[in-house]
Amino acid sequence: MPVKHQNGTDIWRRRTTKQSVAHSAMWLTGLAIFAVCWQQISNATTWFFVWDAPRIASDIWTRATPPRWEYISQLGRPIWDTLNIATLGTLISLCLAVPVAFLAASNTTPSRLFIRPIALLIIVATRSINSLIWALLLIAIIGPGVFAGVIAIAIRSIGFCAKLLYEAIEEIDAVQVEAITATGASRWQVMAYGIVPQIMPAFAGIAVFRWDINIRESTVLGLVGAGGIGLQLSSSLNVLAWPQVSLILLVILVAVVISEWVSAKVRGAII
Template identity: 60%
Template structure:
């Protein structure tokens, strides 16, 4: 508060001075910063407990040494990568397709405006989505290799299980954001529940669905390249084999092929999404 000029004998007038934050808000902000710094210091101490800084200091020299062994890449190794690369593309594509097929009903059961029960069915569907998203595809592959053995099937199922949560979450959010007036118009014609979903909701979410599907396929291309590290097939198995034998020129060739594949899939996915949405 600040006093304004006033005549003698008249009461002083005051005007309120605007502040960006109240004193309590400023105190809370500073308290948050102090807590964040304390958390950082604690995490740093935990990280340093088992860190050997001798190896960290030597890391740049080791990186230069491995990089020099990678150059030049071995172009004669390319023919051996064609079949594993094809397997990787099949893992990503079939896994994405399987994940989408499983995610569609889960998404409709999780959406608040299409679920048959908000007390029982919806929580179960949301739990499936959260469970799928919580476990990385590499962990899924590791578990499946132990269950059904190494090979492409483990990689395909791992990609599918991982895709359920991603596709299901984005799709059920798109379903919940649909225009209710179109649904009411279809309902007013006497349509049943399945007809309302088919004619009132599906046309609204179809563009978003294709965009989500292509986006997930692009992500799965990247993830499927490393599933071979745990025996789930694809080009990752060649990468692991070359690393184990210290064939660094072959490793460089594999990394270039993986990079080129990811770049092409990214460009293709972006182009298809622009055409569909």
């Protein structure tokens, strides 16, 4: 903005004096907060291990290479369990997320005062807790195994899928819904012919995207006893079998890359 100089000419400045002071104060406050946080982290850190980390990493790399290729024959079932955990968990979450999304969307909920807040609470609650935490809780309730992993992935995915889906429902074209309503269609017919066709592309994209995410999450659930290839990884780490660990990590990497490729192809075909 222009500011008058002493000789009467206009000088262009990005901010006024008041804005510049506020901007500087904001930066100083940020730096002070960073300094306090860094001090707390530094006091809680054993710096000897940090400086020694490169040597330890080099030693582990030496022990882990080459991978123990013959161990791959024992990874078929665990990686299959991992895929099942991700797939079944995604399917269950979608079945539960659809009604929650319709109850949460402002244009389809039966009651904005009572039902919508409950649906939004379900979305927030299931999204706020990590799948590993859900797995730990479920293992304590129903015992370790693949079933606990499936339920953990399903619960974690409900909020993600329902949130994106109810936002898609709220963004539909109201004209199409009004046209079907004007024909005397019932509430269910309006939903089936006026709303569902508009959100199907979004629903398919959400499903594939969440399945891709769940492939990644299900690979580590075995670390807490929820089955899958993570269980093999945990066992190998416990006995310091580094060649097996490196092979398992390679298998996980390949599985994730394949799932990413599949989901990208499916989303491309849908969109």
